[in-house]
Amino acid sequence: MDSLNLLLEGFATCFTPGNLAFILLGVLIGQIVGALPGVGPAAGMALLLPLTFGIEPVTAVMMLAGIMYGGQYGGTLTSVLINVPGEASGVMTAVDGHQMARAGRGGAALSIAAIGSFLAGIGACLAVAFVTPLLSSFALRFNAPEYFLLGVLGLIAAASLGSSPVRALIAAVLGLMIALVGTDPVTGAPRLTFDQAALFEGIDFIPVAIGVFGIAEVLSSLERSEDVQPIRTRLRDMWLTAEEWSQSRFAILRGGIIGLFVGLMPGAGASVASMLSYLNERKFSRHPERFGHGAIDGVAAAEAANNSASHGAIIPMLALGIPGSASTAVLLAALILHGIQPGPSLMTQESALVWGLIASMFVGNILLLVINLPLAPMFAALLRVPYVYLAPGILALSLVGAYSATLDMGTVWKSLFFGVFGWLMIKFDIPRPPLVLALVLAQLVETSLRQSLLLSFGSLGIFIERPISIVLLILVATMIALPVWNAIRSRRSPSRAPAAE
């Protein structure tokens, strides 16, 4: 097989001491920047881009890609341990992962996240190596109508989080309302910006996530910090049990597949991937009630999905020259800075570089597993530090992280505002994840709907004329109809008063 030979050559490129060292450096940096709130893999890659100027292009790309997927592993740490997702794709991990950490199972959550990320990462690498042309042509069949329906699916996923559907929906609507602020994506007219330059580009995900998760969490815990016991974690509780593994195996498989397909679409990305995979797992779980309260298969599915999505985003980049995510955009920029012109001919003209990169992703994922598995219990043990000493550090890091994201004090103010807002949400029992997820999905839902109708000159038929769109439409209809049907059936039993809708 041709690809196999090329891949072996790629491994030969990889296995020089210099390249291996740079891959290791890349994944380590990724691990660290992924864990810093506000920085994240894309920003970390950009910050370290100048360091790659002196080295060979293939080595540089290997290292930068290492930061990209290493960041997915690193982001898990803060999501699970302190409930601060460093970026949108970590939100779903935080939902169950942090509950596990609170129950003293942080080590297991981190372990399954590492294993899930690893398996899904390797699977995605195989896909990149052997079916990139096929997948990239699939990615091109995904356009505005499909993105709109995908966004709706994501919203349904978001609204199923929390104590009651009405409260989760209120949170999701709040998130969509926050997203209204800024320049209207289609006409370019300012909307709800109140003539403030700071609001012109809208309210970004980062200050909202840092606020409603990180800052709000600390504020709520500090109310009565003397009651917050350090989480008791015995070392033997840290490891993954056989039962947990058997619960998570298929979650990883399904999450990995969903992640790959969603990740390779330039308009969606790791956050949508982890949401859909989580929703899918919950729908088909035998114990859906455990989701949101520390379900390990939820963590496994979300982490498998976001890592395979971050690899999948490489496919349109290599095959078409279209970045599938913020991180791959930086990777493309790195190629250009190193004098390589990306585009559809990249894979043939720079085959040594492309295959070296693909091979390095296998190596990098193995390195990350080797690093993360033994470290998972150690990181989880950090929670033994009394909370009163962790809290100021989390707050300071959140504020500094918010500043680093844009180098603008306005972002820090926004984080603080959303911190207090998030604290109020906790007090009033409005779940926070749907808000943040809806904020991420808003662009997909609103812009894609309007783009679709521009494409079809106003005809709604565009949603049923396209094969992938029909499949998604049926999925959406089922997802909406099922709970309604269930509600109607339970209403038929006359025990409840009609007012209790």
Place this chain on the structure above:
Amino acid sequence: MRLIDATPALFMIALSAAIVAGTGDLPYWADITPGARFFPVWLAGTGILLALLLLANLYSDPAGGRVEIPDARAVVRVGLTTGGMIGFIVLTPFVGMVLAGALFMAFLLLVVLRQPLMPSLLTVAIVALGVEGIFVRWLGVALPAFPFSI
């Protein structure tokens, strides 16, 4: 049903009304596609509907959405912590971000949480040096620096 339990619903209704009012100058429909106001209007409608549903739920089952009101001490702590963060933002341009962060952490540990001096200072030092080392020195993020160079 207490007023405080209804706060989220009332807030949602107010916010929806504000969005409808605030987008009044934008077109609802533009030629063949929804305009800039289409989404806001529908969203506000959904918001109001959900708020009414929530109110109905509260009315039929007042115990369902009972808000636990934090006691005065908790409110003071949250207030002081928030004030500390505002102080951090205000101080940063004058003393640099790392020092402002250190002062904020010290304030939080010593004044708000009343922790012993030595462990507090140790925590402050570790986090401040970590931020300086990782963000400033290593990643080269341009955090506002202490303006009077030493």
Place this chain on the structure above:
Amino acid sequence: MNISVNRRSALVAGGMLGIALCLPAMAQDMKAPTGPVEITVGSGAGGSPDVIMRTIAKIMNEEKIVENPIVVQNRTGGGHSNAYNYVLGKPGDENLLLTLASPVFTTPIVQGTPSVIDQATPIAGFVQSELILLTPKNSPYQTLADFIKAAKEQPGRIRIAGGASGGNDHLVTALLEQKAGIKLTYIPHESGGAARATFLGGNVEGHFGTVAEAMAVIESGEARGLAILSENRRAEDIAKDVPTAKEQGVDVVYTQFWGVAGPPKMDPALAAWWADKFKKASETAAWKDSLAKNMQLGNFYGLEEAGAYFKKEQDTFRELLTTVGLAKK
């Protein structure tokens, strides 16, 4: 042979004369900054302005044209307003430069705030990129005339996928509509990459790409180039078959450009020093190589010349933004 040698020596002599003439004046008026210098970019990492600035900063430092370490910082958000407000807020700062890209001009027009270039100190415009109008490989339009004819027959039925509303793609679409007397449907996307995916997916009739982007999809057979919106055709073998819009009777010339400016009230001697350094960097082999690879133009405008150039472009932006109804009165 003889002739060419003579010409070359004449050129060298001319160049030396030029240098000799300039030297006394420039030597007096130039002042170097001390310490590290920040180049502020309003786009995220990986955006065109970011890549351009990192490339030229790398050349300046590596070839020792500028000894001060140059750091490129992304102050993103607000349609580049975070970046330009930061620079405008530090008048006279000697260690700060602002990257000029189209949002630096368009955002104030859209928001109705004072122009940036009227306040900042223009230093240099040193790189431009031409645009090519593309159509999918299986589209019936072979020439720009076919395309325009179709748009005239069915107003609004020809769709263009492009970047954000009010951005370059949108404005050049407006210019094309104006000059050809047609009506197109512009479909904005959150990024140029997303727009290209819509285009390559075969959903629309037209899309604008920079020469490098366009040639990549033309070479792979995914698309045809209908027209280059430039005064002249490109010289490269692979791109020289794309005719200009002007040749085809539609007078549309639109180039993206990037440059640098200093903060307001910058010391003229410092601005002159930077203009000189950018000029030198833009003459290096490494920069020429980068221009060739990215198929960009390297016309250089320094100081007053740059100021006049930027002002002219600003007027174009204002006119086009008014046409599409985005300029705030």
